[in-house]
Structures are given as C-alpha cells and as structure tokens.
Amino acid sequence: xxxxxxxxxxxxxxxxxxxxxxxxxxxxxxxxxxxxxxxxxxxxxxxxxxxxxxxxxxxxxxxxxxxxxxxxxxxxxxxxxxxxxxxxxxxxxxxxxx
Numbered sequence: 001x002x003x004x005x006x007x008x009x010x011x012x013x014x015x016x017x018x019x020x021x022x023x024x025x026x027x028x029x030x031x032x033x034x035x036x037x038x039x040x041x042x043x044x045x046x047x048x049x050x051x052x053x054x055x056x057x058x059x060x061x062x063x064x065x066x067x068x069x070x071x072x073x074x075x076x077x078x079x080x081x082x083x084x085x086x087x088x089x090x091x092x093x094x095x096x097x098x
Contacts, residue, residue, distance in 0.1 A: 027084035030077065042085060044078045054082040 032045040042051040049071055057067050064079050 026077070027081035027088070030081035031085045044074060044082065047073060049074065049078075051082045051085055054079055055086055058083065 030045055031042050031051060033040055033042050037043055038048055038050055043049055044051070044054075054067060057070070062070070064076060067079055068074055068076065
C-alpha cells in the first residue's frame with residue numbers, strides 16, 4: 001500500500017474516532033443516572049423513560065419513528081443517545097453518565 005493511501009486511511013480513522021467521541025459526549029449529556037429516578041436506572045434526561053425501554057423497543061423491531069410516536073416527548077437524538085449509551089456500556093468496563 002502506498003504512503004498516500006495509508007495516510008488517507010489513517011486520516012479517515014482519526015476522523016471516525018473524533019466523531020465517535022463527539023457522539024459519546026452528546027449521548028452522555030442526554031442520559032441521566034440518578035438514584036432518585038427509576039431506582040438509578042439510566043433514563044433520558046428530564047424524563048422517566050428508561051434506556052432499557054428504548055432498547056427493548058428496538059429489539060422488538062420498532063423503527064425510530066415508531067418509538068417517537070410512542071414517546072412524543074422524545075427526540076430522535078434521545079433514541080440515538082440511548083443506543084450509543086448501551087453500546088458504550090457493552091464496550092467499556094465503566095461508563096459514568098451525569
């Protein structure tokens with residue numbers, strides 16, 4: 001592989017890593033873990049909608065649009081944050097949400 005191709009590939013991977021970190025930060029801003037809300041289960045900030053409810057709906061075949069119809073207070077970004085949060089929990093030893 002030539003140096004230019006390797007450089008482009010590295011730049012692409014670096015860009016992906018930066019975008020991934022940005023998505024994770026946004027997700028952590030939208031997810032809340034508070035012992036006084038839903039026994040400390042992760043929820044969408046400002047609601048009592050648990051991340052596990054959204055994951056269960058996705059696992060059950062619900063589209064994002066159908067989830068939003070079921071929870072009118074949610075935004076598309078909230079659903080994405082729940083999925084990103086779950087991905088990080090599976091991928092990391094420790095995840096801390098605000």
